[in-house]
Amino acid sequence: MRLLYREFFDKSFINSIENECIRLKKRITKTFGNWGFSLVKKDTDLVNYFESQKGKWNRFVQIGMGGSVLGAQALCEFLSVPKGKSIEFVDDIGSSCVSSLNYSPNTCYHVVSKSGSTVETIANLIYLINHFKGNPDKQIIISTGSSGFLKEYADNHNIKRFLIPDNVGGRYSLFTPVGMAAASFLEYDIDKIFAGMNRALENLISDTPASPYLLAVITSEFLRKNRRNLVLFCYSERLLKTVYWFRQLWAESLGKLIDRDGNQVRTGQTPIVAQGTSDQHSQIQLYREGPLDKLFCFFRGPADHDEKLHAGPDFDRFSYLSGHSLNEIKYAEYSATKDSLAEHSPVISIETDSCSEQSFGLLIMNLMLATAITGELLNIDAFNQPGVELGKQLTKSILTKNEIRL
Amino acid sequence: MRLLYREFFDKSFINSIENECIRLKKRITKTFGNWGFSLVKKDTDLVNYFESQKGKWNRFVQIGMGGSVLGAQALCEFLSVPKGKSIEFVDDIGSSCVSSLNYSPNTCYHVVSKSGSTVETIANLIYLINHFKGNPDKQIIISTGSSGFLKEYADNHNIKRFLIPDNVGGRYSLFTPVGMAAASFLEYDIDKIFAGMNRALENLISDTPASPYLLAVITSEFLRKNRRNLVLFCYSERLLKTVYWFRQLWAESLGKLIDRDGNQVRTGQTPIVAQGTSDQHSQIQLYREGPLDKLFCFFRGPADHDEKLHAGPDFDRFSYLSGHSLNEIKYAEYSATKDSLAEHSPVISIETDSCSEQSFGLLIMNLMLATAITGELLNIDAFNQPGVELGKQLTKSILTKNEIRL
Structure with missing residues (x-):
């Protein structure tokens, strides 16, 4: 550069x-030694996991909002997706993302939210579960913080879970499993x-x-x-x-x-x-x-x-x-x-x-x-x-009161 | 609305x-009676032309920059593309657009430039011609102003040509053939x-x-x-x-x-x-x-x-x-x-x-x-x-002097 x-x-x-x-x-x-994002090291648990799953999936769907997908998207576009593999990102809700969410048996669904409670991500996860025909726990992996809803959900269902370190903010999390899971799936060289x-x-x-x-x-x-x-x-x-x-x-x-x-x-x-x-x-x-x-x-x-x-x-x-x-x-x-x-x-x-x-x-x-x-x-x-809290509270209140007209 | x-x-x-x-x-x-864009009427030549070509093409590629494609893109997304037809837009140059430009026999290529000399559009047209295996004149249609390079090119090659009226600027040209050719191809109701x-x-x-x-x-x-x-x-x-x-x-x-x-x-x-x-x-x-x-x-x-x-x-x-x-x-x-x-x-x-x-x-x-x-x-x-002229002159001068390094 x-x-x-x-x-x-x-x-x-x-x-x-x-x-x-x-x-x-x-x-x-x-x-600068205190900036968490500069301290991130290769997650060997993640690397070993994808090593052990080799050949199982040819499609990878990452579900998350903002920093939970943008970095992984950037990585895949920069290095390009190898033939025979496909990767999709779901960072919205509604008609546009439904086709990516629909269940297919050779797909790994990677659900990402550091807080573990991002409402769009949870809604998409519910949609996915509602449409799952097989055993969802075997095809979903989750990256989340050390506490929160997604952590509990993963643990209750014995779903493979990776950690986004507490001292690394979502938008700075590309080098954690947030970005490195896609990198592992696509067999990029993480050491490089x-x-x-x-x-x-x-x-x-x-x-x-x-x-x-x-x-x-x-x-x-x-x-x-x-x-x-x-x-x-x-x-x-x-x-x-x-x-x-x-x-x-x-x-x-x-x-x-x-x-x-x-x-x-x-x-x-x-x-x-x-x-x-x-x-x-x-x-x-x-x-x-x-x-x-x-x-x-x-x-x-x-x-x-x-x-x-x-x-x-x-x-x-x-x-x-x-x-x-x-x-x-x-x-x-x-x-x-x-x-x-x-x-x-x-x-x-x-x-x-x-x-x-x-x-x-x-x-x-x-x-x-x-x-x-x-x-x-x-x-x-x-x-x-x-500054992002008010909108979240208002969304919840509108949905709770059933105030939507389409 | x-x-x-x-x-x-x-x-x-x-x-x-x-x-x-x-x-x-x-x-x-x-x-307001002088604003050309508000005076545009349905182009019956265009409508008749697409009527006469019905069933010939199932793919439509519109090649143009800015106002020469954005409006047609907006229209197709708003109304959605009917099954069995496909439409692509080329509004850039380089690797990304090459696949759309490659020749295929069931495709209508719509080349659009009001001035008739937009350099990216002409470069893409040259690329297309360089790759044509059949008779390009039968698959290309052109929308352009009443004078300029593209008008002459169309007339010299007997290529079907539609007029963008002089008093309608490129970014206001959606209701002219710039937008209505795609609408005709997709069989939208133009009267509506x-x-x-x-x-x-x-x-x-x-x-x-x-x-x-x-x-x-x-x-x-x-x-x-x-x-x-x-x-x-x-x-x-x-x-x-x-x-x-x-x-x-x-x-x-x-x-x-x-x-x-x-x-x-x-x-x-x-x-x-x-x-x-x-x-x-x-x-x-x-x-x-x-x-x-x-x-x-x-x-x-x-x-x-x-x-x-x-x-x-x-x-x-x-x-x-x-x-x-x-x-x-x-x-x-x-x-x-x-x-x-x-x-x-x-x-x-x-x-x-x-x-x-x-x-x-x-x-x-x-x-x-x-x-x-x-x-x-x-x-x-x-x-x-x-304000857009200087960049165009500089591009021409760089290319003429062969000053590019990739």
Whole structure:
């Protein structure tokens, strides 16, 4: 992973942010040992379990909301699903997810909720149980915290259960069974994922400037300058789900009413996903001419080399397309869009060179670290989410009172 | 379609916006006859053409960017694709779209670009031609403006061509062949779509307060109060693509540097798509506790009545879910989320009661009218897009100089 920023800013600004990173590193190094997500180790119980089940399933359905599925989705898209296996994610309720929930005998259903009581996840589990024709306990596995409804349910039914450690928040839980169960099913190399993750941790304390500090310093600098929107402009199909995963991480971790000293701050930056090249034709007019409230962070992964186009004589006016593949044209648009936005707005870019397990671990840990460090800079708790309770209570009260009309 | 707003605001605010709508109606009625998109009539050449081709194709691939595909996608999702037919949309370049572009003999390829020179569309057409094994001219149809490269190409090759009228901008072109070709292929009732569209136009000049005026007055009122983000929170799978279509319409039409008097205004509102219920677990923390810069517009369509859940004794703690279907739980969450956000932020909601051709025409025309009226209120040109040129020039220059590295 490379964070590109030097080509977009002037020298004095670059000096000031790089110096800020050095100061920050001294401060953070003291506390960072307490961040649970950076302490996660390979879950050998999980690895042994999937080893023992080899060949039993060819379909894997992960049921969960937000951080309980987004990271696993990101992983599967980045590394791609091997032939002969299929994986589905259920992160909603209603008609759209019913087909994934319907029972089929060669499927492993992985139910994930750290609290153990996420209402959509429980509703989907009830639906699944209502439709099970065989013995559900043999096809369901559960990942949850050390207490709560799902833990009790698993234990009462002798369902295989994996632990999401208490000190790892849901949106930071990709390296726990939340993400690693899918990785085991798909036979990705988990040691390499952890090697990438550890590389990010080593970089953070090394002498060279590390991306997480830079990302944190740049984003909070522009947040101070009222760039309250962070457009995540993705030019790689392999990275789109990673960008959606990061969208949750950034929004929930930094969108806070109260700072650590109890002051009302209403801080945070609104992450917005844009997809290259299609959103060039949908959003660029606004991005270039509308309010100057956006910081742009591009994402570019490696592209397959595909076949070159041959624009015949009929396409004379477009002869400059000849000799280029569709992927090459896409990456020309990535460069061009970056440069056209940089005229009036701050732009940075994250590039990854390969779609390997190691690259993924490195990228994800860098983004987690950047988020946590930004929390420190904003003096807020990047690990809680006090604002989500009211909606849950209202849902329960509406359902209890039977106030629905479809 | 219903626009809900009265339950969210206090009486004096409601009075002031409703009065503003009356004033506005007098002003707009004079100019609105000039808005090309409201004058579109059924293209009988198109309807006759598809009538004559009946049974020839079972697959339809629409190739275009932004407004050239989003509206047709919205239509197909809203009305759903009948069994035995399939439809695909190509609005990007690179690996992801190659499988749709590959030649197959029972497919109609609909190439759409109003300017006739959208570079991604032309590149995809070249790819398609490079891979054609039969006679491409018999399987390609083209919708384009009255001049430009695609018009010439179609005429030189005797390819069936449909007209996008000059006075209808790309993002307002759903009722032209841009959207109606897919509708004809799928055998939707086009007369009913136009009946819905005309209903919206009639409502606009009737005596009751019409949704487009209200939507325009409410959004521009909150834009003045620095609610620069418009979150489009969608609780219906049938409406998600409609919301993406509206996202382009709102962003490109209102995101403008210069007003009609030539003053620099940098106005516009950033539309952000959120998906219920999953984004409750991804974005609500930010939406409730972060900066107060958002206006929320919910979208709710009709839901299928699906099977009720039976929470057995194991699920005692969740007995309130029993007797409700997954769709009912989803709509309880819609109500709860709306109410929880309304505590600190302005909220409105658009509800549609049926997924019929008529409802779709009505909804789309209401949203187009609301956008154009908001343009009037902001004193900007809601029909141009001067900000998108630089990126196109840079792409061409990069490709011409062969500066790509993958």
